[in-house]
Amino acid sequence: MSSSSMKKNWVRGESLGSGSSATVNIAIPTNPSTHNFPSPTAVKSSLFLTSYSLKTEKDVLDILGPSPNIIKCYGNDCTVENGKRYYNVFLEYASGGSLADQLRKYGGRFPEAYVRRRTKSILEGLKHIHSKGYVHCDVKPQNILVFDNGVVKIADLGLAKRRGEINREYVCRGTPMYMSPESLTDNVYESPVDIWALGCTIVEMITGEHAGTLEAARILGR
Incomplete structure (x- = not known):
């Protein structure tokens, strides 16, 4: 899935957790009839200027390809929220947490x-x-x-x-x-x-x- 295909197709929902450099939320589709990622989906976000680790994660997941034992990645995008630019990666939602x-x-x-x-x-x-x-x-x-x-x-x-x-x-x-x-x-x-x-x-x-x-x-x- 391309980055551009996901822009403006979702809003940030319930918080699922946070770490030292990233937060994880539910990604809520703004138009369920046309959105092209599963629901629910988790979105992991970092400030763009400090998103090196998250970009590495996305790149490695792309290289690894599909595996039943590794979380799925559905794509990425960038957003501006409250005047700040974020890098976002869309991931498989795990209902049982960690x-x-x-x-x-x-x-x-x-x-x-x-x-x-x-x-x-x-x-x-x-x-x-x-x-x-x-x-x-x-x-x-x-x-x-x-x-x-x-x-x-x-x-x-x-x-x-x-x-x-x-x-x-x-x-x-x-x-x-x-x-x-x-x-x-x-x-x-x-x-x-x-x-x-x-x-x-x-x-x-x-x-x-x-x-x-x-x-x-x-x-x-x-």
């Missing part, structure tokens, strides 16, 4: 069968990302989205990088609690860092605690 939301809602300690199914889906998504020559670099429960049929999909690829590409010294990719030793000490970000982060996420699903905590170790040691 895996982190599910952990908060249910207190963690998911059944083993649930953890196995979710882990398999995430692994298949990571396999696809790696096969296309990329590393996600920020796998964590907040970046795994949950759909109403229980399916989970990988999202938030704004920190992704090409495999084999040297990481610039001043660029920290990821969230410290989920970063591998080689990322923290040697500034190395290759496919294994995603598997490390997935391991941390699995521990969190099983215990309800971050992988590095004594409480998580106590629960796993039972």
Whole structure:
């Protein structure tokens, strides 16, 4: 879908969340009979001048192509709202929120069968990302989205990088609690860092605690 085809076809609806540089809302079509993206659709927006990460996410999703384990992207556009220019990316809407939301809602300690199914889906998504020559670099429960049929999909690829590409010294990719030793000490970000982060996420699903905590170790040691 081209950028221009989506301009003036929607308005910003309910807030779904926000991060350090982007907000996520429901995109409401202004003319349901002619709009050309699914309803509901999520729109992720950044101020245009600080939208590098969001543009990276859009570019990487385009390169990755369709995968049942990675969030779909429907297009992008630019808008001017309250005198400010925004870059917007239209994404598949996940009614269940993120895996982190599910952990908060249910207190963690998911059944083993649930953890196995979710882990398999995430692994298949990571396999696809790696096969296309990329590393996600920020796998964590907040970046795994949950759909109403229980399916989970990988999202938030704004920190992704090409495999084999040297990481610039001043660029920290990821969230410290989920970063591998080689990322923290040697500034190395290759496919294994995603598997490390997935391991941390699995521990969190099983215990309800971050992988590095004594409480998580106590629960796993039972």
